Amino acid sequence: MGGVDWQAVHDEFRPKIEKAETAAEARDLLNQMIGRLGLSHFAIFPVEVYDRMNSPSGDATSSGTAGVDVLFVNKSALVASVEPGSPAALAGVHAGWEITKIATVDVRPLIESILAVKPPHADLVLKRAVLSRLNGDTTGRVTVEFLNAADKPVTLTLNRVAPKGTIARFGFLPPMAVWMDTRKLAGEVEYIRFNQFFEPTVLMSQFEDAVRSCLKCKGVVIDLRGNTGGIGAMAMGMAGWFIDKPNQKLGTMIMRDVTMKFVINPRAETYSGPLAILTDGASASTSEILAGGLQDLKRARIFGTRSAAAALPSEVIKLPNGDGFQYAQANYVSEGGKPLEGVGVTPDVEVRPTRQALLENHDRPLEAAIEWITHHE
């Protein structure tokens, strides 16, 4: 148990759980309990999440969004980007605005209370804490207080709409919206961004189209910022577009009784030019497997900030009350020999976002990647 006296943890929490009056209270205690392991990929998903995402109307998109993505700079929650056409965009929200209050929750104290317990994978935890409050039922609205570019307070009540993308279902994981954006930048760089590694029949086809459309391009950028991971095998499949040599691997998954290599299957045609990958503190799990493995193979250059360090192969089972329970079932070591859990992927070029850059519509990590590609020989 990684040095944790699990029996002692059990003895500490059992009386508290026995006194819990609601399932939510018990679940919170169980989450604290498994949090003592200090590892990623241990979580309990409330049955209500499944219920909400599988409503009788068949609409599995009832987890709505106002169209705001977030990142954290100096203990502030900033608008990282605004989805075009979203309620936030229509209301004039801009990247770089600080989010100070969501409904009745003051954000800075929330951030400080989370950071005070020094959670592993802090950016991931912070992002979930803020987005879970911004996002919610598509029939609802959320009132958000911002500080705009002039540091003036702005209060907006935003509708929530169905998230973009395809609704992906995988085993006992709650359904989720999965999307991929691809476009040409600077006329000659293929930019690929996607939010999770799921729905391979859709995403892998889009990924293939994007790479094939640019086999002679100056460079490719894969943006894994905020990508919390998913099906590990997809990292192997994606890497196959950039590795031409056989018998290469991204890393190794180590279970109790078996060791499995994350092998790369080279495609008949591969992209051989410069490959940049963008990461941040919310790039987790399979994102880290892909970025870390290609970095170790010296095939990709990583820009941005250190990844979440949350990369343990896991599975999700159903508990008797309908909740989902995710637990890690293996360790993972990248091809360079380092475990990713607790260590993460360190960028080759550290580029931190700043509020000023966001306000001026600059994406510093992306710009640094394009600069490198442009001057790469």
Added chain:
Amino acid sequence: MNKLLIAVLAGAPLFAAGEALPKGDVLMDKYVEATGGKAAHQKIKSVVLTGTVNIPAQGLKATIADYLGESNKRYQVMEIPGVGKFEEGFDGAVAWQRSAAMGPRIKDGEEKAIALRGSLGKDVRWRDIYDKADTVGSEVVDGKDCYKVVLASKVGKPETRYFDKASGLIVKVVAIRTTQMGEITSESVFSDYKATDGVTSPRTVNTKAAGHEMVIAFDSVKYNEPIPEDKFNLPPDIQALVNKGK
């Protein structure tokens, strides 16, 4: 009763000292007889299996179809909603595998050799596949008293089979499979044997491997149905790899 208790506590197989064990090759041949006989098996020129795959702990359900033709040709596809198809095939020359997640690849080495030896009629021609079959003891498996036979493969790792003493049918197989990702030990329990055209085969296979359990239930077993030849054709991305010489 005491002998049973001691054997269970010691973790030893239920093996009475002095029991004469039938030879492994006798049990292998007996299995062929128990499942319809050599003549019935040899009449089979093609097999089409369809069914479902359940991975209960992860809540995943899939469909599966397996086509076996002459000259060891094979095409197998498992499709999991939300994940896509996992396909394998052999057209007589090229052994391959592909999936939406991992992409296409051509098998070589041990994997190709196993594809070359084929699956059609393998129980009858087991001597072409295994160097020897040694009966090493008895064990109770899935509630049945079984003979334990270790097979030395001509290609690949040893395999252990458990034959029901009463019926001669295979109850369990423990095998080490070489896959692209590494060696995986699998334990498969076979049950629900049914006959089609005079040949009996298990309709349920419960396999545990790499920490996961998978239950395959075949709902249809057809012999000698015409299989369109293009079923075994190489998919375009596999053909592209062949063309590139990978």
